[in-house]
Amino acid sequence: NAGVTQTPKFQVLKTGQSMTLQCAQDMNHNSMYWYRQDPGMGLRLIYYSASEGTTDKGEVPNGYNVSRLNKREFSLRLESAAPSQTSVYFCASGENFRGNEQFFGPGTRLTVL
């Protein structure tokens, strides 16, 4: 089992460009999450999907959109990247939302110039 995989691992964008971060899990989990971690800081929840077909905002959703494509995949889109979105982005999955262990991917390191 690969667990949680994320692509790409690294990305450099110019201000105003768009991109989609991909995340997939092979553990048949119902819930999936997107977090960002700024240098030297903790993790903040951007969006989550408690179950297939649902998505909800987390603490810092502005500037992002998400799609729960199917049970396995949960993508994060930046429509018009800004330097403030420079961060490491982690995807995670869990059996169920609230109260369950989350499994994290290796992260995507994004720099917006």
Add this chain to the structure above:
Amino acid sequence: LAKTTQPISMDSYEGQEVNITCSHNNIATNDYITWYQQFPSQGPRFIIQGYKTKVTNEVASLFIPADRKSSTLSLPRVSLSDTAVYYCLVLITGGGNKLTFGTGTQLKVEL
């Protein structure tokens, strides 16, 4: 959004017990408290989870008082490989329920 706070850093020596506390005043009444460990350039890794009183597994214990406004992660007999950042994760109420990581504690273990 109410912050979930932890000490910024702690230092310890190999073989000692380390206790890290997380303060979460606005925790939801019906959800778990979960702790994670994070090494540089890696995603967080699950350590332990509990709802109330005390939980113990093979690597740690978690103490939760009756009011659940704080929790304490206890690492027995730490080693150099326990040097990492430790985070609590809770569901915070107020303005809608928000899943929130604590501010993180950098633990440094020395010989």
